[in-house]
Amino acid sequence: MSRRAARCLAILCLLLFLPGCWDVKDVDNRLLETAIGIEPAGGDRVRVWMRFPLPQSQDGAHKDFFVIKQEGSTVIEAIDQLRLRLPKSLDMSQNQSIFLDQALAKKGFMPYLEFTIRDRTVPLDSLIAITTGGMKSIFERPNPTGELSGIYTKLFFERYGGGTSQKNVVSLWEIFRGYYDPLEDCLVPVLVTDSETIFRVAGNAFFKNDAMVGMISPEETLIYEIVTGKMSPFEIETADKMNLKILNSSADIDTDMRSGKPVIRIHAKLSMTLMDSARGIDIKAEHLEASINRLIEQRAAAVFRMTQAQESDIFGLGNRFRGKVPPSQYDRWSKLYSKATLEFKLDSELRNTGLQLRRRPFINPSKEK
Structure with missing residues (x-):
């Protein structure tokens, strides 16, 4: 084979990697959500909350985040309905935390979190927390210390930030490991709303299979x-x-x-x-x-x-x-x-x-x- 033919063949081989990038949308046409909340909406329906960071206005008169919520018979249906309402493409690849209502956790988290494994759009290192008192105050209040949406929760739990031994940090992959491994179960932090700091730790919930069966104190x-x-x-x-x-x-x-x-x-x-x-x-x-x-x-x-x-x-x-x-x-x-x-x-x-x-x-x- 001549040198020219070998060069052409190498170029053709490199072209095979190009189609994987053609369907990626420009970042200006995507909404990057950083926090997801899932709570009951009456009957068998659920309500999904999402919070998106936005560029801060020059005059500081507007919020630096955007919140949207949607009901559906399943989490996936609610997310699909959200996509119909949003002006830009929904991107969940930058998610930092997932909040699950305690009532749903007692029923079993698999029906509400399984989409993260099947859809493969939510990072497996997203933090998981159980909440009581509803999602409204958590998602609609600005962060008291000024961090962007999602970053506040990371700093709250991680040891390099405000994390302590009483704040048990659990990632998405860990809660599924505890579910699929019959030799261990998971421990997930339980948060309650706080008038000054958005939320605080009330304890840590322990599970049997995928259902919350009890809680230990901090x-x-x-x-x-x-x-x-x-x-x-x-x-x-x-x-x-x-x-x-x-x-x-x-x-x-x-x-x-x-x-x-x-x-x-x-x-x-x-x-x-x-x-x-x-x-x-x-x-x-x-x-x-x-x-x-x-x-x-x-x-x-x-x-x-x-x-x-x-x-x-x-x-x-x-x-x-x-x-x-x-x-x-x-x-x-x-x-x-x-x-x-x-x-x-x-x-x-x-x-x-x-x-x-x-x-x-x-x-x-x-x-x-």
Whole structure:
């Protein structure tokens, strides 16, 4: 083959990649939505909310976002109806978060979120949250700190922003992983409207299959963070009116099968430092460590009871039994988890207490009589 013919053949091969770009619409002809809300609309119908960021006006007199809502018998039908109303092409590739009403979550999220997998237009790293109180205030109020639509929710949950251990962050792909994996279930944050900051965390919902079956408080979420190794180093725990900063944590998990029942032993360790004392009293490290151990162990026992009663393994402990339970029994793991023997032991270490302000009658007299 001559050099000229080889060059022509190479050019023809490159032309094969061009048709994939011809159907892409110009960005000026697309509306990029950044947040989706799904709530019941009466009967079997649903209402879909969408929020679009807009270029901010020069005079600042107008909102920097556009909100639209649409009802339909299914989520897909509502989205199709939205497309008929919009002057530009609907683009969901920049979505940042999906809000699902708690009433729908209790029925099961699959009928309302399955479109994201089948349509493949919504990013799988979109954040998921359960909401109560309706979508109106969440979607129609401007962000109090000035971020664009969708970015506020990302910053609220992500650890590089305002995320803490009490704000469990869950992506779209993680909630489907928990649904399709019989050896673990998912934990999704529950938001309620707030008069100053749009919303706040009320707790974290746990699921069995795709239905919400219960909720743990933000304080109880600390147990989930410790066991799963997601603990934030900036979490503050209070015991005996002392503020403590948890610097790091670790958990050793030992599993076994006895008489056909799982036996799970969790040995957690916390390293802490003292932030302040509310009463300025002398502090004994041993007493404070014992108080923290007792508080968190009692809280862990309560969380284990709740999740076992609902057969929801939010900790993913079933994955540690893959070599001990035959694959044919994986579908029975929720039943096995509910009957498992769970032991949680905590050893905390107070690394330093800093300078202690002792009470002296002539410097800071007690107000207590």
